[in-house]
Amino acid sequence: MQQWMVRFWEQRADAILLNALQVALIIALLVVARWIGGRVIQLVVRALTRKMELSERRQAQIRTISGLLNSVLSYVLLFVGILSILGALGVNLGPILATAGVTGLAISLGAQQLVRDVINGFFILVEDQFTVGEEVTIDGIHGVVETMGMRITRLRDDEGRLITLSNSSISRVINHSRGQATLQLEVGIAAEYGLTQARQWLEETCTTFSHSSLHSSLELHGPATLDPTRYLFRIRGKVPPPQVEAVGDALRAYLLERAQADGVPLR
Secondary structure: OHHHHHHHHHHHHHHHHHHHHHHHHHHHHHHHHHHHHHHHHHHHHHHHHHHOOOOHHHHHHHHHHHHHHHHHHHHHHHHHHHHHHHHHOOOOHHHHHHHHHHHHHHHHHHOHHHHHHHHHHHHHHHHOOOOOOOEEEEOOEEEEEEEEOOOEEEEEEOOOOEEEEEHHHOOOEEEOOOOOEEEEEEEEEEHHHOHHHHHHHHHHHHHHOOOOOOOOOOEEEOOOOOOOOEEEEEEEEEEOHHHHHHHHHHHHHHHHHHHHHHOOOEO
C-alpha cells in the first residue's frame, strides 16, 4: 500500500500540485472579487446616504437594497467558483452545464411569477413609491401599508381587513401621504351681520388660527353663492395629506369658539 502511494505520488505529483495551485488561485481571485464588489456597493451606498439629504426611512431602504446586492454577488461568485474549480480539476463541465440548463429552464418556467414579484418589489424599493405606514391606493384598493417586501405588500383597508398583494400585480399607485393636500372648509354667516363685517371677521380669524401641520396661511374666498340670507365663504390651506381631517376639525372648533365669543351668527 505504501509503495503504491509512493508510485502514485511520483506519477501524479506535478498534476496534483498544478491543480492545487489552480484551485488556490481561483479561491484567491474569488475572495478579491468579493471584497472589491462589496467595497463598491458600500461606497455607492455611503455616497448616496451622505451626499443626498435622505430621510432615515430612505436610508434604511438603500441599506436593504445593498444587502440584497451583496447576497446576489456572493451567490454568483460562489456558482462561478464551483464551476471554475471543477474545470481546474479536470471535470467535464458539459453534462453539468446541460443538466443545470435544463433544471434552470424548468425552475424558471415554474417560478416566473416569483421572479416578476421580486423584480417589481426591487423597483418599488428603488423608486421609493411607498413605504410602511403610508396611506395609498394600489390598483383601486385603499389602505395603509403594513408590510412591504421583495415579493408581497400588505395593506390594511378602511374596514380593518388585511389585504396581501403580489408585487408583480402592482401597476398603479396613488400615495396619499406625500406632498401637500388642500384643506377646504365652507363657512356661512347670516346676511344681517353684513358682508364687510363678515369678511373682516373671517380674515382676522384665519390670521390668528395656527396649527403645527398647517404649511401656509389660510386663504379666504367668497362669497361663493348669491343666497340673500347668508354669505358663504370658502377657506383653503395646505396641509400634509394624513392631517387634513385633524386640521379641519381644529379649524371648525376654532371658528365656533370665536363666533360664540364675538357674537357672529354662523349658518
